[in-house]
Amino acid sequence: MRSVSGLRPRLLVALVATSAVTLLAAALALLPPLKDRLRDETVKSTRRAAGAQLASFEHALSPIDCDRLARLIQELVDQTSSNVYVVDAIPQPPLACAGDLADPHAASDVTAQQALNTAMSAQDLHGDNLELVYPLLGKGSIPLGALIVRKPLRNVAGAVSEVRTAFLKAAFIGLGVALLLGLGFAATLLRRLERLRRTAQRVTAEGAGAPRPHDDGRDEIGDLARSFAAMQAALQRQEEARRAFVATASHELRTPLTSLSGMLELLDEDLAEGRLDIPDAQQQVAAARTELRRLNNLAAELLDLSRLDAGVPLRSEPIELGELSRAVASEFGARAGEGGVSLDVVPPVGPCWASGDPGAVARVLRILLDNALRFSPAGSSIRVAARYAGDQACFEVADAGPGVPVAERELIFERFQRGSRTGGEGGFGLGLAIGRELAERLGGSLRLVDSDVGACFVCALPIELPTGSQAPEPAPAPA
Numbered sequence: 001m002r003s004v005s006g007l008r009p010r011l012l013v014a015l016v017a018t019s020a021v022t023l024l025a026a027a028l029a030l031l032p033p034l035k036d037r038l039r040d041e042t043v044k045s046t047r048r049a050a051g052a053q054l055a056s057f058e059h060a061l062s063p064i065d066c067d068r069l070a071r072l073i074q075e076l077v078d079q080t081s082s083n084v085y086v087v088d089a090i091p092q093p094p095l096a097c098a099g100d101l102a103d104p105h106a107a108s109d110v111t112a113q114q115a116l117n118t119a120m121s122a123q124d125l126h127g128d129n130l131e132l133v134y135p136l137l138g139k140g141s142i143p144l145g146a147l148i149v150r151k152p153l154r155n156v157a158g159a160v161s162e163v164r165t166a167f168l169k170a171a172f173i174g175l176g177v178a179l180l181l182g183l184g185f186a187a188t189l190l191r192r193l194e195r196l197r198r199t200a201q202r203v204t205a206e207g208a209g210a211p212r213p214h215d216d217g218r219d220e221i222g223d224l225a226r227s228f229a230a231m232q233a234a235l236q237r238q239e240e241a242r243r244a245f246v247a248t249a250s251h252e253l254r255t256p257l258t259s260l261s262g263m264l265e266l267l268d269e270d271l272a273e274g275r276l277d278i279p280d281a282q283q284q285v286a287a288a289r290t291e292l293r294r295l296n297n298l299a300a301e302l303l304d305l306s307r308l309d310a311g312v313p314l315r316s317e318p319i320e321l322g323e324l325s326r327a328v329a330s331e332f333g334a335r336a337g338e339g340g341v342s343l344d345v346v347p348p349v350g351p352c353w354a355s356g357d358p359g360a361v362a363r364v365l366r367i368l369l370d371n372a373l374r375f376s377p378a379g380s381s382i383r384v385a386a387r388y389a390g391d392q393a394c395f396e397v398a399d400a401g402p403g404v405p406v407a408e409r410e411l412i413f414e415r416f417q418r419g420s421r422t423g424g425e426g427g428f429g430l431g432l433a434i435g436r437e438l439a440e441r442l443g444g445s446l447r448l449v450d451s452d453v454g455a456c457f458v459c460a461l462p463i464e465l466p467t468g469s470q471a472p473e474p475a476p477a478p479a
């Protein structure tokens with residue numbers, strides 16, 4: 001078997017590849033347009049700063065205030081990190097101020113001349129150099145001069161280079177962290193999976209009794225480990241039940257078969273010798289019939305069990321539980337009379353309709369009556385009643401036997417499980433389990449309710465009225 005450790009490199013490759021693809025996508029989305037965006041934003045911010053100062057420059061030129069012009073130029077230089085100049089509208093002579101206020105080459109610049117001639121601002125962007133020219137107007141929109149802002153954009157390329165370098169460093173660091181986290185995650189994950197693998201191998205080698213996996217993680221692997229442990233426990237219970245059933249069935253089959261074999265041998269000897277004792281033969285035949293009935297019950301239970309496990313579909317049609325109770329109870333009349341037990345079938349107030357498979361519902365009732373007859377003492381009675389209870393139709397079977405301890409009320413509905421108060425009686429621990437499974441497959445339930453004497457089993461089924469019938473009056477649910 002391939003070790004789960006083969007998952008380690010695949011997990012790491014998947015994690016690192018995912019991180020690398022994510023970083024590459026981020027780089028492609030961020031870096032290529034970054035330079036153009038920074039250039040555009042630099043141009044916009046420079047235009048905004050220069051435009052906000054135009055009125056102040058125009059006031060400083062009418063009349064010319066060289067000190068104020070100097071201050072304004074310095075402020076704009078500080079704000080935009082640009083070269084700022086002011087020129088006269090007439091190329092010659094130059095601006096009548098200190099020489100560093102005016103660019104001696106500005107007057108001959110074509111862009112500046114166009115701005116002065118048209119009284120409109122102009123922009124020139126060539127290479128990494130930005131030039132903005134704004135006409136400075138006086139009264140009557142007469143050009144007084146021009147404001148020239150020249151800004152090198154080389155710092156944009158530098159900023160992009162710094163961002164790219166920082167991004168690459170962050171990417172390498174991120175990949176390294178992803179790799180470390182992936183190693184830790186893969187080690188933890190694979191260690192937990194390895195425990196599950198070893199447990200599965202031990203179950204294969206040792207059976208369901210192998211030690212169960214333990215994982216406290218609140219994630220999918222923890223859920224898998226707990227589900228595996230639950231499955232292992234269920235397999236162990238089934239294996240124990242199977243062994244118990246084999247032992248019980250072997251004993252239960254051996255006893256009636258041995259008895260039948262002995263009875264037949266005795267009858268054969270009596271017939272061969274011609275000295276048949278009629279009363280004794282009748283007793284042996286009666287005992288043989290009892291043993292055959294036990295074998296027949298076992299065969300019927302095993303057949304029902306195989307049908308349930310095979311998922312044989314059940315019908316769904318209206319059933320009148322009162323009539324069904326009378327019909328099934330009549331089948332047990334002779335057996336009840338032999339045991340000195342009376343069957344009391346309580347008729348419902350009116351028709352009691354339920355939905356289900358007639359054969360399956362009758363089988364549940366037979367199981368309950370057979371169970372009640374086994375444990376009812378002579379001179380007692382068994383009550384069978386059908387009625388409505390809320391939105392369900394029910395039939396119940398109550399006996400005066402030893403009852404069922406509280407701790408065993410759910411245990412007796414499991415396969416191959418019998419109560420502790422059987423007194424040597426009882427079958428193979430299949431009847432009630434089959435009855436409950438049939439009831440649940442019909443959309444109902446089978447349960448043991450509180451009773452002052454003996455045991456009282458109630459089977460509840462959905463109500464289904466035949467065509468043209470009226471809905472029953474609501475009734476309280478069974479206790």
